Amino acid sequence: MQTSISNEVESVLQSHKHKYRKRLFNYLKALPFWLLIISFIMIILGMTLSVFFSAFGTEWFGTFLPEGYTFEWMKRAWVAYDIGSYYKITLKIVGVATIISLILSIPSAYVLARKQFPFKDALIGFYQLPFTLPELVYAIPIASIFYSIGLAETIPGLIIVNLIIGIPFSVFILIPFIESLDPRLEWAAQSLGANKWRMFTRIVFPQLIPGITAAAINIFIRMFSTFIIILLISGPKTQTLPVMVFSVLSSAGNQPPPMLDALALTLMFPLLLFAFISLWLSSLTQRRLGQ
Amino acid sequence: MNPEAVSSKKDYLLLLPSLIPLLIIFAYPLLRGIILTFQPYGDTGFTFENYVRFFTEPNYYMTIYRTLLLVVPAAVLEMVVAFAITYYLRGRMKGKGLIIGLIIFPLTLGSILVDMGIIAFFKPNGWFNQILLNLGLIDEPLRLLYNFWGTFIALFILGVAFISSNLAGMMDSTDPRLEQAARSLGASEWATFRRVFFPLIRSNVLTVFALNLIMQLGVYTSAILVGNPSSETRTFAVVAFEEAMRHFNYNMANTVAMVMALTQLTCLLIVFWIRRRGYVGSATTFK
Numbered sequence: 001m002q003t004s005i006s007n008e009v010e011s012v013l014q015s016h017k018h019k020y021r022k023r024l025f026n027y028l029k030a031l032p033f034w035l036l037i038i039s040f041i042m043i044i045l046g047m048t049l050s051v052f053f054s055a056f057g058t059e060w061f062g063t064f065l066p067e068g069y070t071f072e073w074m075k076r077a078w079v080a081y082d083i084g085s086y087y088k089i090t091l092k093i094v095g096v097a098t099i100i101s102l103i104l105s106i107p108s109a110y111v112l113a114r115k116q117f118p119f120k121d122a123l124i125g126f127y128q129l130p131f132t133l134p135e136l137v138y139a140i141p142i143a144s145i146f147y148s149i150g151l152a153e154t155i156p157g158l159i160i161v162n163l164i165i166g167i168p169f170s171v172f173i174l175i176p177f178i179e180s181l182d183p184r185l186e187w188a189a190q191s192l193g194a195n196k197w198r199m200f201t202r203i204v205f206p207q208l209i210p211g212i213t214a215a216a217i218n219i220f221i222r223m224f225s226t227f228i229i230i231l232l233i234s235g236p237k238t239q240t241l242p243v244m245v246f247s248v249l250s251s252a253g254n255q256p257p258p259m260l261d262a263l264a265l266t267l268m269f270p271l272l273l274f275a276f277i278s279l280w281l282s283s284l285t286q287r288r289l290g291q
Numbered sequence: 292m293n294p295e296a297v298s299s300k301k302d303y304l305l306l307l308p309s310l311i312p313l314l315i316i317f318a319y320p321l322l323r324g325i326i327l328t329f330q331p332y333g334d335t336g337f338t339f340e341n342y343v344r345f346f347t348e349p350n351y352y353m354t355i356y357r358t359l360l361l362v363v364p365a366a367v368l369e370m371v372v373a374f375a376i377t378y379y380l381r382g383r384m385k386g387k388g389l390i391i392g393l394i395i396f397p398l399t400l401g402s403i404l405v406d407m408g409i410i411a412f413f414k415p416n417g418w419f420n421q422i423l424l425n426l427g428l429i430d431e432p433l434r435l436l437y438n439f440w441g442t443f444i445a446l447f448i449l450g451v452a453f454i455s456s457n458l459a460g461m462m463d464s465t466d467p468r469l470e471q472a473a474r475s476l477g478a479s480e481w482a483t484f485r486r487v488f489f490p491l492i493r494s495n496v497l498t499v500f501a502l503n504l505i506m507q508l509g510v511y512t513s514a515i516l517v518g519n520p521s522s523e524t525r526t527f528a529v530v531a532f533e534e535a536m537r538h539f540n541y542n543m544a545n546t547v548a549m550v551m552a553l554t555q556l557t558c559l560l561i562v563f564w565i566r567r568r569g570y571v572g573s574a575t576t577f578k
Contacts, residue, residue, distance in 0.1 A: 033379035036372060041393045046418050047408030054411050064421060104312060107305035130317060134509050134555060136531055136548040138317060141324030144541035164317050167309050225401055232535060246403055250515050264407040275399040
């Protein structure tokens with residue numbers, strides 16, 4: 001009796017020991033992965049916080065945290081680089097380019113979504129070219145053409161080059177939205193005597209509002225970040241915010257670093273706003289298209 | 292009535308509003324750009340002079356070597372790190388969305404802000420060097436800015452973010468029952484990974500690798516802001532911009548861009564040749 005109990009206790013202890021060892025082994029196996037993940041995230045957070053502390057710190061040299069906090073650098077950067085006006089110019093260029101891209105791409109997206117025709121794949125391939133080709137290859141000849149016909153360093157010129165990104169991108173975003181519409185509504189409208197134009201404005205367009213909104217926000221964000229081609233044809237007064245920030249940073253000889261970090265933050269705020277908007281948008285889109 | 296009969300040839304005119312602008316502002320410059328590379332500077336005619344110059348003057352042909360030396364090791368390292376991270380985060384786990392979100396965060400910020408972050412974080416008296424000095428791992432601050440390593444770090448951070456964003460979904464796309472079957476037949480965890488899981492995901496991994504590689508071969512902002520564009524990080528884009536914006540020699544600038552595009556194409560073909568030699572197909576089973 002006594003021995004059997006002690007044996008039992010022994011075996012329970014043994015199994016515990018075994019379980020414990022196995023668990024320890026699993027922890028050890030996971031350790032390198034966690035180290036990798038944590039150190040990568042730490043670097044990203046460290047980089048972001050460093051820029052913030054630098055831009056909002058009074059004096060930060062060799063210590064772990066700045067001496068004090070201030071909005072002074074932000075104000076100075078705002079005035080020195082005339083950031084307000086660049087916000088306005090960027091909004092104007094990208095906003096107008098968004099509207100033009102949408103107007104030009106909705107009819108094409110409708111045809112591509114609804115119809116089968118020869119060379120359709122080739123056409124879709126052509127629309128994909130601006131994303132697949134390196135931007136430099138077509139940006140340089142565009143710059144040379146624009147400089148020779150006087151479109152470079154003008155607002156219309158910048159709007160026109162943004163269309164290269166805007167048109168194909170909005171076509172591809174709109175196609176799935178149009179495919180999800182019920183074509184029978186359109187046949188019904190036509191059978192009741194509506195002509196093409198009325199069918200489009202009364203039946204197709206109202207149903208497409210969510211898709212158009214999604215496309216507008218997406219291409220706006222995309223064109224806001226268009227960089228290489230804008231850099232090549234922009235002048236000192238007509239450039240978008242990212243290009244202006246880059247120009248200042250790449251020629252920053254004697255500017256104090258906190259000032260430059262404050263400048264970088266003025267670019268970070270719209271980008272963070274865009275990130276939240278696109279997260280919200282993608283969840284909305286998935287619910288609508290039922291993917 | 293067949294509804295398709297209602298449609299007419301006129302409908303195809305609806306393609307024109309988007310097609311004509313693209314032909315004018317995209318296709319025409321593209322063709323003109325190719326012609327530019329075969330013309331002497333600021334002149335018409337036909338010549339191979341630009342390409343001959345590229346491949347005979349070290350100022351130009353060294354860019355191929357420098358760009359590859361910078362980007363290829365970075366791309367391989369990014370792939371290894373991003374694969375390990377996303378592989379470990381497979382399946383359901385607490386806080387996965389947040390972790391992936393933080394890893395992808397640099398993509399949202401873009402190259403310029405990542406470069407600024409690198410300057411603020413990796414500078415000699417920045418946090419990175421302070422931490423290492425306090426831990427006693429180094430005796431004097433590491434010089435990580437305005438040289439090869441600055442650009443390398445920038446590429447690494449953006450690359451890991453890009454690859455992770457693509458791989459995160461793919462890791463969950465394989466059918467878990469295949470691995471369960473292997474395990475139940477007595478395969479070890481390592482053997483299951485090597486013989487079952489990896490072959491299934493291999494083609495996707497190589498596709499993402501190729502995409503990332505050709506993207507990074509065009510590196511420009513990081514080469515300028517945190518690199519040393521006059522020597523170590525003199526990449527294709529740096530030279531092309533120099534020719535276009537400083538010398539206004541669009542012929543030579545476009546020649547550099549063409550060589551860059553050809554290099555990207557070569558890399559793409561090599562990766563896809565490797566990819567073709569293994570299983571290329573879906574990782575999901577029919578359900």
